Amino acid sequence: AQSVTQLGSHVSVSEGALVLLRCNYSSSVPPYLFWYVQYPNQGLQLLLKYTSAATLVKGINGFEAEFKKSETSFHLTKPSAHMSDAAEYFCAVSLTGNQFYFGTGTSLTVIP
Amino acid sequence: EAGVTQFPSHSVIEKGQTVTLRCDPISGHDNLYWYRRVMGKEIKFLLHFVKESKQDESGMPNNRFLAERTGGTYSTLKVQPAELEDSGVYFCASSQRSVAGGGTDTQYFGPGTRLTVL
Numbered sequence: 001a002q003s004v005t006q007l008g009s010h011v012s013v014s015e016g017a018l019v020l021l022r023c024n025y026s027s028s029v030p031p032y033l034f035w036y037v038q039y040p041n042q043g044l045q046l047l048l049k050y051t052s053a054a055t056l057v058k059g060i061n062g063f064e065a066e067f068k069k070s071e072t073s074f075h076l077t078k079p080s081a082h083m084s085d086a087a088e089y090f091c092a093v094s095l096t097g098n099q100f101y102f103g104t105g106t107s108l109t110v111i112p
Numbered sequence: 113e114a115g116v117t118q119f120p121s122h123s124v125i126e127k128g129q130t131v132t133l134r135c136d137p138i139s140g141h142d143n144l145y146w147y148r149r150v151m152g153k154e155i156k157f158l159l160h161f162v163k164e165s166k167q168d169e170s171g172m173p174n175n176r177f178l179a180e181r182t183g184g185t186y187s188t189l190k191v192q193p194a195e196l197e198d199s200g201v202y203f204c205a206s207s208q209r210s211v212a213g214g215g216t217d218t219q220y221f222g223p224g225t226r227l228t229v230l
Contacts, residue, residue: 036221041223042223043115043116043203043220043221043222043223043224044203044205044221045221046218046219046220049218090155098160099157099160099168100145100147100155100219102154102156103154104152104153104154105154105155
């Protein structure tokens with residue numbers, strides 16, 4: 001069975017600081033991995049996805065994530081946080097490409 | 113291009129009542145998914161339609177939940193009778209192509225319906 005663990009339900013960073021949101025997955029075979037972001041009163045928006053091509057995946061808004069099989073991790077990073085990055089972030093895993101398994105989400109606060 | 117839309121955005125009902133949630137996927141998307149997030153917990157898969165057929169309904173909690181997708185366009189999710197534990201945010205998502213042969217397609221999510229059962 002697949003599962004996702006997001007460490008830290010709330011993360012605060014200063015504007016301009018590094019953003020690091022952690023995601024570890026559990027899967028019996030190499031999965032597809034995703035990061036979604038939800039801004040207030042909006043739907044989930046895809047930030048990036050890993051589909052077994054390059055292990056370093058670049059997404060929208062300057063975010064990127066690195067697939068590390070040995071660590072079963074897919075952490076999300078951004079070199080410099082902007083105020084507009086404040087949102088809730090979800091990591092998800094899928095084997096079939098249909099049923100997604102999500103983590104519990106990480107709420108990011110950016111401090112001016 | 114319009115995104116996935118959901119109606120209503122909020123619904124407050126009393127235990128024992130019936131509620132119907134609606135999802136309009138992106139035009140041309142054959143795949144439609146329902147998910148639910150109970151407060152503070154993860155977003156959980158409920159079911160998957162391919163066109164009008166239920167492909168996977170393994171995540172449906174119990175028989176108080178009924179999902180339909182007549183004509184392979186919009187979908188409804190009915191909860192009857194509603195219980196307190198049904199409260200949460202119900203998300204709908206759609207994707208364009210079937211991935212039965214492997215690979216994956218991006219799922220586009222709607223803004224969700226927040227259901228509160230009192």
